Amino acid sequence: MEKKDCRSIFNIIKKYNSIVIARHMGPDPDALASQIVLRDTIRDTFPEKKVYAVGAPTSKFKYLGTLDKIDEEICKDSLLIIVDTPDRKRVDGPDPESFAYSIKIDHHPFLEKICEEEFIDDSASSVCQIIVELIYSTKLKMKKEYAEKLFQGIVSDTNRFMFAYTTSKTFYLVNKLIEEEKLDFTKLYETLYMRPLNESRFMGYIEQNIVVEKSGFAHIKLTSEIIDKFKVDPASAGNMINNLCYIDEIKVWAFFSEDNKNKTVRVSVRSRDIVINKLAEEFGGGGHKFACGMRLANMDSADEVIEAYDKLCMEQR
Numbered sequence: 001m002e003k004k005d006c007r008s009i010f011n012i013i014k015k016y017n018s019i020v021i022a023r024h025m026g027p028d029p030d031a032l033a034s035q036i037v038l039r040d041t042i043r044d045t046f047p048e049k050k051v052y053a054v055g056a057p058t059s060k061f062k063y064l065g066t067l068d069k070i071d072e073e074i075c076k077d078s079l080l081i082i083v084d085t086p087d088r089k090r091v092d093g094p095d096p097e098s099f100a101y102s103i104k105i106d107h108h109p110f111l112e113k114i115c116e117e118e119f120i121d122d123s124a125s126s127v128c129q130i131i132v133e134l135i136y137s138t139k140l141k142m143k144k145e146y147a148e149k150l151f152q153g154i155v156s157d158t159n160r161f162m163f164a165y166t167t168s169k170t171f172y173l174v175n176k177l178i179e180e181e182k183l184d185f186t187k188l189y190e191t192l193y194m195r196p197l198n199e200s201r202f203m204g205y206i207e208q209n210i211v212v213e214k215s216g217f218a219h220i221k222l223t224s225e226i227i228d229k230f231k232v233d234p235a236s237a238g239n240m241i242n243n244l245c246y247i248d249e250i251k252v253w254a255f256f257s258e259d260n261k262n263k264t265v266r267v268s269v270r271s272r273d274i275v276i277n278k279l280a281e282e283f284g285g286g287g288h289k290f291a292c293g294m295r296l297a298n299m300d301s302a303d304e305v306i307e308a309y310d311k312l313c314m315e316q317r
């Protein structure tokens, strides 16, 4: 994000006494950390402002902080900030049109305009990276607790600095965080990656059972019976998908996880170098070039997606 954009965001924040911060459904550490730190630093810098972070909470990431409930009443006089969300249908929160003003801060490739002003830097590794820049280039306050959460968001979105949109700027900003806020980053990795044995066994099940096509496309259907058997959360498969990154026979891989509670099938797709997000958009999903996803009404529609990705991989051979 350019300095002038950071200053514009700061000037908009300054103007409103009530601010609501929203992000995407099924939040990951980048969405939650950027949302919560932005709320807390605004509260810290401007104690007279009312600032809320909204959306469904996730117990798995409760170490990143708690969320707020709001009265719809307050929207009309408030500024809405949407982070980490490229399209309207994925926003977990109230309608942007019910607010006095709305801005988007994102690093996803542009999909649609949902706010009055949009600040998008699709060269940034994560929204947390943008928030670090925003804080360091304005009067917003940084402190150790914020630095720790922002570090975790960056690490999570870059898969420990392995993804291609990790840049020298990412390392520069992370270096500044570690140096100035004296982060104990090995401890932070522990919080981020510690998991129960059943999740690890579930990963073992995936590795044993994933189907690999001749094209290099690999896929697995994780039905609710399997998810229940391993006592894992339907969202947890999505967090494990990066583990299959460096396998000779696999070029593109997808997990289909059935979520009975929300009556949906979450699909996560990853790739090393074949662009996969355009195809996801055709199925109503989206995301980054090499990491994207979609939701399906039920497992019956999975085969259509499998066929399409198999064909895409075949064409790229």
Ligand SMILES: [Mn+2]
Pocket (backbone or CB within 6 Å): 030, 031, 084, 107, 126, 127, 157
């Ligand atoms: Mn993100």
